[in-house]
Amino acid sequence: MYAQMIKSEATQEDPEKLAAFQARIDAGEKIEPKDWMPQGYRKTLIRQIGQHAHSEIVGQLPEGNWITRAPTLERKAILLAKVQDEAGHGLYLYCAAETLGVTRDELTEMLLDGRMKYSSIFNYPTLTWADMGAVGWLVDGAAIMNQVPLQRTSFGPYSRAMIRICKEESFHQRQGYDVMMKMAQGTSAQKKMAQDALNRFWYPSLMMFGPSDKESVHSEQSMAWKIKMNTNDELRQKFVDQTVPQAEYLGLTVPDENLKWNEDTGHYDFSQPDWSEFFDVLKGNGPCNQERLAARNSAWDDGKWVRDGLLAHAEKKAARKVAAE
Amino acid sequence: MTSDMAFFEFLCRMGDNTLVLGHRVSEWCGHAPVLEEDIALANTALDLIGQTQMWLGLAGEVEGEGRSADDLAMLRDAWDFRNVLLAEQPNGDFGQTMMRQYLFDQAHVLLLEKLAQSSDERVAGIAAKAVKEVTYHVERSRDTVIGLGDGTSESHRRMQAALDLLWPYVGEMFTDDEVSGIMAAEGIAPEPSSLRAGWDAAVQQTMSEATLVIPDSGFAHAGGKTGFRHSEHLGHMLTQMQWLQRAYPGARW
Ligand SMILES: [Fe+2]
Ligand SMILES: [Fe+2]
Numbered sequence: 001m002y003a004q005m006i007k008s009e010a011t012q013e014d015p016e017k018l019a020a021f022q023a024r025i026d027a028g029e030k031i032e033p034k035d036w037m038p039q040g041y042r043k044t045l046i047r048q049i050g051q052h053a054h055s056e057i058v059g060q061l062p063e064g065n066w067i068t069r070a071p072t073l074e075r076k077a078i079l080l081a082k083v084q085d086e087a088g089h090g091l092y093l094y095c096a097a098e099t100l101g102v103t104r105d106e107l108t109e110m111l112l113d114g115r116m117k118y119s120s121i122f123n124y125p126t127l128t129w130a131d132m133g134a135v136g137w138l139v140d141g142a143a144i145m146n147q148v149p150l151q152r153t154s155f156g157p158y159s160r161a162m163i164r165i166c167k168e169e170s171f172h173q174r175q176g177y178d179v180m181m182k183m184a185q186g187t188s189a190q191k192k193m194a195q196d197a198l199n200r201f202w203y204p205s206l207m208m209f210g211p212s213d214k215e216s217v218h219s220e221q222s223m224a225w226k227i228k229m230n231t232n233d234e235l236r237q238k239f240v241d242q243t244v245p246q247a248e249y250l251g252l253t254v255p256d257e258n259l260k261w262n263e264d265t266g267h268y269d270f271s272q273p274d275w276s277e278f279f280d281v282l283k284g285n286g287p288c289n290q291e292r293l294a295a296r297n298s299a300w301d302d303g304k305w306v307r308d309g310l311l312a313h314a315e316k317k318a319a320r321k322v323a324a325e
Numbered sequence: 326m327t328s329d330m331a332f333f334e335f336l337c338r339m340g341d342n343t344l345v346l347g348h349r350v351s352e353w354c355g356h357a358p359v360l361e362e363d364i365a366l367a368n369t370a371l372d373l374i375g376q377t378q379m380w381l382g383l384a385g386e387v388e389g390e391g392r393s394a395d396d397l398a399m400l401r402d403a404w405d406f407r408n409v410l411l412a413e414q415p416n417g418d419f420g421q422t423m424m425r426q427y428l429f430d431q432a433h434v435l436l437l438e439k440l441a442q443s444s445d446e447r448v449a450g451i452a453a454k455a456v457k458e459v460t461y462h463v464e465r466s467r468d469t470v471i472g473l474g475d476g477t478s479e480s481h482r483r484m485q486a487a488l489d490l491l492w493p494y495v496g497e498m499f500t501d502d503e504v505s506g507i508m509a510a511e512g513i514a515p516e517p518s519s520l521r522a523g524w525d526a527a528v529q530q531t532m533s534e535a536t537l538v539i540p541d542s543g544f545a546h547a548g549g550k551t552g553f554r555h556s557e558h559l560g561h562m563l564t565q566m567q568w569l570q571r572a573y574p575g576a577r578w
C-alpha cells in the first residue's frame with residue numbers, strides 16, 4: 001500500500017495502562033493526540049502516516065511527468081487537479097503526523113536522506129499517456145482498497161484524514177478508468193498503449209499491498225491497535241477480484257496466464273508478483289528511485305532560499321508591527 | 326482587417342496568454358520549494374487552463390471554421406500564437422517565476438476588470454468569471470514578490486535579478502495596434518495603453534514594499550502578440566504540448 005512493510009514497535013509499558021488502552025480500541029473509541037498512548041503505537045503511526053504522506057508527495061512526480069504533454073486542455077486540467085489533490089493529501093497527512101509530535105520538516109528530511117520510505121509504486125516510470133489511465137485506475141484503485149478500511153482506524157486525526165482523502169481517491173480512480181476507456185476504444189495505437197500500460201503496471205500494483213504478512217508479528221500488533229485493518233493478502237485478493245472484470249470490460253488482458261476464476265473460493269486465482277523485484281525497489285534499485293529522490297532533494301535544496309526569504313520577511317513584518325504598537 | 330478578424334486575433338491573444346503561461350506554471354508541478362506553493366501553483370495553472378478553454382473556445386466560434394479550443398491549442402504552429410513574450414519566458418528559479426507571474430497578473434487583472442464591461446456579452450461573461458480567479462492570483466504573486474524582495478539578502482538579490490531580466494518584456498503588454506484599435510472602437514476591449522498608468526502605480530507600490538528597484542528603462546521587446554517574432558522558447562514548449570496530437574492525428578483522448 002502507500003505504507004508498506006511498516007515495522008510496529010515493541011511496547012514495554014505499564015500493563016494496566018496498556019490493557020485500558022486496548023479496551024478503548026476494542027470498544028471502537030478514537031484515540032486523540034492528547035490521550036495517553038503506548039510509545040510503540042505512537043512510533044508505528046508516525047512511521048505509517050509519514051510514509052503515506054511521502055507517497056502522496058513523491059506520487060506527484062510520475063503523473064506530473066505528463067502534465068505538459070496532456071493531449072487536450074480538459075485532460076490537462078483534470079490531471080493538474082489530480083496531482084494538486086495528491087499534494088493536498090500529503091498536507092493533511094503531515095498535519096496528522098504532526099499531532100504525534102514530529103514536524104513536517106523532520107519527516108521531509110528523513111524522506112530526503114532515505115531514512116523513511118514511500119510506496120514502491122512511484123519508482124516505476126510513466127512512459128505513455130495510457131499510463132495516466134493505468135495509474136489512476138490501478139494505483140489509486142489499490143490505494144483505495146487500503147484506505148477505505150483505514151477510515152475506521154483507531155487514531156482520530158488519521159481516520160479523519162482518510163475520510164477526506166478517500167472521496168478524492170475514488171474520483172481519481174474513475175478518471176483513470178475513463179482515460180483507459182478512451183484509449184481502449186480508440187485507434188489501434190491507443191489500444192496498444194493501453195495494453196502496454198496494463199502490462200507494466202499490473203504486478204507493481206499488486207506489490208503495493210506488500211508481501212504476505214500471514215505470520216508477521218508486527219502486523220498482528222498493528223491489527224490489534226487498528227492501525228492496520230486487513231492483511232496484505234486479503235486486500236490484494238480484493239483488488240484482483242475488483243479489477244479483473246474491469247480489465248475485461250475494457251477488452252484488455254491481465255498479464256497473468258494463471259489468472260482464473262475459482263468457483264470453490266469465489267475469488268480469482270492469480271500469480272504473485274516477483275517479490276525479489278519488490279525488495280530491489282525498496283533497496284533503491286527500482287527503475288526511477290534515483291530520479292524520484294533527486295527530484296525531491298533538488299526541490300528542497302533549490303527552495304531553501306525561498307523558505308528562508310519568506311521566513312525572514314514574516315519576522316521583519318512581525319517586528320515592525322511590535323515596533324509600531 | 327475586418328472586425329471579425331480583429332476579434333479573433335484579440336481572443337487568441339487572451340487565450341494564448343493564459344495557455345502559455347498556464348503551461349509554464351504547470352511545469353513546476355511536484356518541484357516547488359514548499360508543499361503549499363506546489364498546491365498554489367497548480368491552482369494558478371488550473372485557473373489559467375480553464376480560462377484558455379473559454380477564450381480559445383470563443384475564438385473558434387468567432388472564426389467560424391469549426392476549430393475547437395483544443396484544435397487551436399494543439400494544432401497551430403508558433404507563428405500563429407498571439408501570447409506576449411513575457412508569458413513564454415522560461416521559469417528560471419522560483420523567484421523568476423513569481424516575478425513573471427506578478428508582472429502579468431497585475432496587467433491581467435486590470436484588463437479583466439475592463440473586459441467585464443465589454444460590449445460583447447460573451448467576453449464580459451468570461452472576464453467576470455476570470456477576474457475573480459485572477460484577483461486571487463495577483464494577491465498571491467504580489468505577496469510573494471514582496472516577501473522575497475524584502476526577505477534575506479539572497480532572496481532580495483534574486484528578486485532584483487528577476488525584475489531586471491523580465492522588465493524588457495513588460496512594455497509589450499501595453500502597446501496598441503490595429504487589432505486593439507478595432508476592439509476599442511467597438512467597445513469590446515480597452516486600448517492596452519490605457520491600462521499602463523494603473524499598472525505603473527500598482528507595480529511601483531509593490532516594488533517599493535518589496536524594496537526592489539524598477540529598472541530605469543523603457544525598452545520593450547515586441548513580436549509575441551502579433552506573432553511576428555516569438556522567442557526560441559515557444560517552439561520547445563509546443564513540441565511538448567502538442568506532441569500527442571501531432572503524433573496521433575485524429576485520435577480521441
Ligand atoms: Fe492521494
Ligand atoms: Fe494517490
Ligand SMILES: [Fe+2]
Nearest residue numbers: 086140169172
Ligand atoms: Fe489519488
